Amino acid sequence: MEKAIGLGVVGLGRAFTLMLPTFLQDERVRLVAAADPRSNAREMFSRDFNAPAYEALEDLCGNPDVEAVYIASPHQFHAEHVRVVAAAGKAMLIEKPLAISLADCTRIVELAAQTKVPVIVGHSHSFDGPVLHAAAMLNSGIFGAVRMLNALNYTDFLYRPRRPEELDTRQGGGVVFSQAAHQIDIVRLLLGGLIDKVRACTGSWDSSRPTEGAYMALLTTHDGAFASATYSGYAHFDSDELMGDVSEMGYRKDSTAYGAARSRILHMDAAREAQLKIAGNYGGKDYRFKASPATPYHQHFGPVIISAERADIKLTPEGLVIYSDAERKFVSTPKRPVPRAEVVDELWDAVRLGLDPLHCARWARATTEVCIAILESAQTGKDVALQFQVAPSRPVPNPDERELRDEYDH
Ligand SMILES: NC(=O)c1ccc[n+]([C@@H]2O[C@H](COP(=O)([O-])OP(=O)(O)OC[C@H]3O[C@@H](n4cnc5c(N)ncnc54)[C@H](O)[C@@H]3O)[C@@H](O)[C@H]2O)c1
Structure with missing residues (x-):
């Protein structure tokens, strides 16, 4: 197997704790740094992973061991954090929702397209x-x-x-x-x-x-x-x-x-x-x-x-x-030994194999557009027509094929 992806985390909250079993068990990723305003979270991370934890995301992005950043900060910060990570040329795994306005979602889609950094939006169910x-x-x-x-x-x-x-x-x-x-x-x-x-x-x-x-x-x-x-x-x-x-x-x-x-x-x-x-x-x-x-x-x-x-x-x-x-x-449905391994599949495929992720920024903007339309329709009592919808960028792989590929890879 190729080298594990060096993962930095911004936001050491509940989403991070839910992904932690995945990051600890999946050999394709390795936690190498974190950023969070809470000092006790930073101290725990440094102790647990023998790795630096910063107050500022910019410092995390300056760490050469960080190949990809898991953006698990509260949603209202996603767009700004994507801007900082994209400027550093790192890949991203962004927690859902992509952002809380369509304008921010579009900024993220455009940044992903301009910088060509891999962007995966998840975990989602x-x-x-x-x-x-x-x-x-x-x-x-x-x-x-x-x-x-x-x-x-x-x-x-x-x-x-x-x-x-x-x-x-x-x-x-x-x-x-x-x-x-x-x-x-x-x-x-x-x-x-x-x-x-x-x-x-x-x-x-x-x-x-x-x-x-x-x-x-x-x-x-x-x-x-x-x-x-x-x-x-x-x-x-x-x-x-x-x-x-x-x-x-x-x-x-x-x-x-x-x-x-x-x-x-x-x-x-x-x-x-x-x-x-x-x-x-x-x-x-x-x-x-x-x-x-x-x-x-x-x-x-x-x-x-x-x-x-x-x-x-x-x-x-x-x-x-x-x-x-x-x-x-x-x-x-074949069950993988690592929980949420499917999220790392997309990260690995994008970062190591250069494949287009299914849960890309455009895909996530389309999902956020529906969420925002739910709020709008509830207010106006009317149908809301959508404009940013996209089909999956590639066929969804059958889980049996993935199992075979896993066996072959290791
Ligand atoms: N996929 C899932 O199962 C799942 C579950 C929970 C949350 N989430 C998503 O994860 C994101 C975070 O939610 P949460 O429940 O973990 O929140 P949380 O409040 O539990 O944790 C947020 C963390 O981010 C840190 N933080 C706050 N402001 C920050 C900033 N400006 N820069 C860097 N870090 C900052 C906080 O100190 C905290 O450690 C949300 O977008 C949420 O939708 C996803």
């Missing part, structure tokens, strides 16, 4: 094995064209400890920027990418958390396909129940924890809640690294059912159930 598997099968044409799709997710998102701006839509808060970024990415990948119009409603039902906690969107394509995307983060019903009690991260869920998110932050003011989030983050006093034991399950983002001309397909945490004319059959 459209990297999940069963989503890629379904997309590859649909691409093969065996089930005919996709006609309809239903995606649904009920979580406790709004009641997890938050920074104040995460509850302010103008600063990128709420479930549309944070969670539709996953769900719409999945829907677009399975529908072929090209959404024509969006009609949506959003719900802001808790005045103490004054941002969108729920949405329902109807998406249509030029060729007549349609999809509904529904999300609630209000910590009541939990749709993991419909996924065999497997959590978003692919673990068996503890059903006795009902109500825990809401009660944890009950009667807390905004400052104490932000402190609680920081305390549980990397470098914080309550942070404990959880070595993730291998699980038989894929990560997921709630139930998804696709209706194609000749079959319905249901995504599960283990694979796909295919309901065709003559039979109902389960097809297992």
